[in-house]
Amino acid sequence: MTTPKADDPGVRLIKIEALARVEGEGGVRVLIRDGRVEDAQVRIFEAPRLFESILRGRGLEEPPDLTARICGICPVAYQMSACHAVEAALGVVIDPAVRLLRRLLYCGEWIESHALHVVCLHAPDFLGQESVLAMAGASPDLANCVRRFLKLKKAGNSIVHLLGGREIHPINARVGGFHRAPRKGELNVLLEPLKEALDLALELVRWVAAFDFPQFEHDYEFVALRHESEYPMNEGRLISSRGLDIAMNQFLDHFEEQQVPYSNALQCRKKATGTAYFVGPLARINLNFDHLSPTAKQIAGESGIAWPSRNPFTGIVARAVEIVHAVEVAIDLIQQYEPPARSAVPLTPRAGTGNWITEAPRGILFHQYQIDAKGLVTHALIIPPTSQNQRQIEEDLIRFAPRVLDLPQHEAEWCCEHVVRNYDPCISCATHFLKFEVQR
Amino acid sequence: MNPSLPIVTPRPMPNRPRLAVFKFTSCDGCQLSLLDCEDELLDLADRVEIGFFREAARLELSGCFDVALVEGSVSTPEQEQEIRNVRARSKFLICLGACASHGGIQALRHLGSAAAALRVVYANPASVAMLEKSLPASDYVKVDLELPGCPINKKQLIHVIASLLAGGRPGLDRHAQCLECKRQGVVCLVVARGMACLGPATSTGCGALCMRHDRGCFGCYGPAQGANAAALARRFGELGLEPAAIARLFRTFYSTAVEFQIGSQSA
Numbered sequence: 001m002t003t004p005k006a007d008d009p010g011v012r013l014i015k016i017e018a019l020a021r022v023e024g025e026g027g028v029r030v031l032i033r034d035g036r037v038e039d040a041q042v043r044i045f046e047a048p049r050l051f052e053s054i055l056r057g058r059g060l061e062e063p064p065d066l067t068a069r070i071c072g073i074c075p076v077a078y079q080m081s082a083c084h085a086v087e088a089a090l091g092v093v094i095d096p097a098v099r100l101l102r103r104l105l106y107c108g109e110w111i112e113s114h115a116l117h118v119v120c121l122h123a124p125d126f127l128g129q130e131s132v133l134a135m136a137g138a139s140p141d142l143a144n145c146v147r148r149f150l151k152l153k154k155a156g157n158s159i160v161h162l163l164g165g166r167e168i169h170p171i172n173a174r175v176g177g178f179h180r181a182p183r184k185g186e187l188n189v190l191l192e193p194l195k196e197a198l199d200l201a202l203e204l205v206r207w208v209a210a211f212d213f214p215q216f217e218h219d220y221e222f223v224a225l226r227h228e229s230e231y232p233m234n235e236g237r238l239i240s241s242r243g244l245d246i247a248m249n250q251f252l253d254h255f256e257e258q259q260v261p262y263s264n265a266l267q268c269r270k271k272a273t274g275t276a277y278f279v280g281p282l283a284r285i286n287l288n289f290d291h292l293s294p295t296a297k298q299i300a301g302e303s304g305i306a307w308p309s310r311n312p313f314t315g316i317v318a319r320a321v322e323i324v325h326a327v328e329v330a331i332d333l334i335q336q337y338e339p340p341a342r343s344a345v346p347l348t349p350r351a352g353t354g355n356w357i358t359e360a361p362r363g364i365l366f367h368q369y370q371i372d373a374k375g376l377v378t379h380a381l382i383i384p385p386t387s388q389n390q391r392q393i394e395e396d397l398i399r400f401a402p403r404v405l406d407l408p409q410h411e412a413e414w415c416c417e418h419v420v421r422n423y424d425p426c427i428s429c430a431t432h433f434l435k436f437e438v439q440r
Numbered sequence: 441m442n443p444s445l446p447i448v449t450p451r452p453m454p455n456r457p458r459l460a461v462f463k464f465t466s467c468d469g470c471q472l473s474l475l476d477c478e479d480e481l482l483d484l485a486d487r488v489e490i491g492f493f494r495e496a497a498r499l500e501l502s503g504c505f506d507v508a509l510v511e512g513s514v515s516t517p518e519q520e521q522e523i524r525n526v527r528a529r530s531k532f533l534i535c536l537g538a539c540a541s542h543g544g545i546q547a548l549r550h551l552g553s554a555a556a557a558l559r560v561v562y563a564n565p566a567s568v569a570m571l572e573k574s575l576p577a578s579d580y581v582k583v584d585l586e587l588p589g590c591p592i593n594k595k596q597l598i599h600v601i602a603s604l605l606a607g608g609r610p611g612l613d614r615h616a617q618c619l620e621c622k623r624q625g626v627v628c629l630v631v632a633r634g635m636a637c638l639g640p641a642t643s644t645g646c647g648a649l650c651m652r653h654d655r656g657c658f659g660c661y662g663p664a665q666g667a668n669a670a671a672l673a674r675r676f677g678e679l680g681l682e683p684a685a686i687a688r689l690f691r692t693f694y695s696t697a698v699e700f701q702i703g704s705q706s707a
Contacts, residue, residue: 018494019494020494020495020496020497020498020500021494021495021496021497021498022495023468023495024463024468025463025494046465047464047465047515047516047519047570048570049465049515049545049546050546050549053549054545054546054548054549058688059685059688062688065658065692066545066692069467069469069544069545069590069693070467071467071468071469072466072467072468072469072470072471072472072591073468073469073472075467075469112476116472116475120475120496121496130497130498130499131490131493131496131497131498131499132496132497133481133482133485133490133496133497134497134499136482136485137485143482146482147482150478150479150481150482151478153476153478154478154479157476157478165649165650165652165653166591166646166649167476168469168470168472168473168476168591169469169590169591169660171649171650171653171655171658171660172653172655174655179650179653179654179655180653180654180655343654414498417498428466428467428468
């Protein structure tokens with residue numbers, strides 16, 4: 001998009017300087033010329049933080065703790081992808097009980113992150129409220145909803161707190177396993193709040209499924225992990241709604257990052273076609289509906305949304321359904337739990353490269369590490385979900401903006417913000433990895 | 441970055457004081473601590489007027505704030521101006537976490553190896569303006585209080601806000617983690633198991649979290665008052681840690697803190 005001059009005849013900009021209710025700092029520009037939407041840009045101005053450089057020369061055990069600091073909302077996702085990628089480089093095989101605990105920890109993060117987005121960041125758009133607090137102040141009914149649904153967020157956080165030590169940047173996960181594995185029965189204290197959370201999560205699905213969704217279908221390429229028997233989280237092949245089916249270490253053969261001049265984050269596209277693709281809860285549900293937990297599958301069927309859904313506005317329902325799924329899986333994992341023989345596999349340094357993808361709350365998160373014979377990281381590459389969705393968000397804006405041209409500027413801006421928030425963008429994540437030069 | 445901040449006695453707050461939350465270069469985790477107060481959030485919203493909190497609200501009030509919470513370090517030319525604007529609009533300015541008080545994990549780029557690596561990896565630098573360093577707010581403006589941690593402890597945040605609402609002066613302990621371990625009956629990892637633990641040089645705040653998980657402290661809460669990091673680093677050497685590994689241990693989220701710099705160079 002060339003920058004149009006203010007006195008350009010026939011030019012109008014829908015301009016959001018700083019997006020609210022997203023993690024991190026970004027803006028939006030939609031350029032309209034002679035009543036036609038010409039282009040849209042998601043402009044990310046969040047300051048780069050240079051993680052891939054910082055990681056060079058660090059010990060092989062450090063990426064989980066260091067990369068957690070990329071994002072305060074999804075630190076577990078970074079810890080999971082980092083642990084698995086380093087283990088892949090070392091050829092480490094983890095204990096089945098450690099696998100179980102990792103899934104449980106991830107369930108906690110999915111629940112708290114999704115509840116945050118559904119209730120606090122996204123629902124206010126559907127109800128015409130500027131914030132969750134304004135929403136809670138709008139009526140006693142809504143105040144009650146917010147109060148109750150915040151308990152869901154708390155239930156997710158309580159898993160991360162118990163198993164990870166704290167909610168934000170938990171400290172217990174490590175390469176090879178956990179620093180301390182819970183004793184048998186220690187996790188049972190979570191069962192009561194999780195059973196209450198299951199009812200709340202069902203209520204949440206019904207609540208959001210009743211929102212008004214604009215008719216806005218599109219033939220997206222959805223991309224997600226696919227596990228042979230489970231809803232995807234820590235493992236699987238990478239598949240798409242257009243027939244892609246690859247091992248996760250082939251990711252870089254099929255996807256590539258591109259720099260755009262207006263953004264501090266790179267954009268990812270399909271290598272062969274140069275096209276955008278769609279990751280996150282909607283992609284996961286569309287590609288893995290058969291592996292949802294029984295209650296999640298049932299409530300998804302009753303929600304009135306036709307799955308697979310090609311309407312990004314229904315992403316809020318996908319998130320709520322995934323909360324049901326994650327709560328139900330968490331209960332099941334806690335009931336199955338037997339402590340591992342040892343909490344972590346001992347690590348022996350060796351030179352190697354590890355690639356891994358896990359399903360972060362917002363979609364696939366790719367990590368790659370090269371490790372030398374002394375056990376130091378020599379190269380790191382991290383591709384978070386939001387940089388993968390970024391081009392898709394822009395294409396949605398281009399397709400949606402014609403509908404808002406007759407609205408007052410303020411309302412047109414809000415509608416465009418809503419389109420962006422459908423993706424729950426995490427801009428802190430998207431920016432960290434920009435390659436840049438220091439200004440001296 | 442000043443370890444002995446001037447003690448400011450705030451005036452009692454007006455009936456419904458105005459709170460603002462500002463983000464600089466950071467992960468959003470410290471401000472998320474506020475939204476993670478699931479039990480207190482709506483009650484807090486009754487007691488304060490939230491005038492600016494972009495992660496949570498579209499509304500952005502103009503004018504001044506009684507309390508400003510600042511997350512993140514100053515690392516771009518725009519942020520240098522922005523932190524001054526925030527200060528000018530705020531009566532009581534609180535830094536949240538390691539980034540705002542010490543430059544945070546992104547300050548690791550000050551170390552030579554990271555700076556050299558940059559030149560190898562940039563693609564098209566023209567679109568990004570960035571300062572050479574990641575700096576604390578206190579390098580630019582007067583700061584009234586710093587909450588330690590990567591991330592902060594949300595209980596400390598609630599304690600500080602509640603104290604200010606009551607017209608009190610919030611105080612935070614900065615003694616070493618060792619005291620926490622003794623209080624909680626955690627057997628010393630350094631003495632009993634020969635593990636590397638930064639607890640003797642690290643401030644309290646998390647409640648000896650790592651040690652309770654069979655893990656040595658890795659310094660998320662920054663240096664304790666009177667920390668003797670040099671002696672601790674020498675002890676790690678006696679336990680068999682390589683000098684480079686000892687240096688890395690002190691260089692994570694508080695690498696710019698003087699005490700931790702001493703520790704990283706004392707192996």
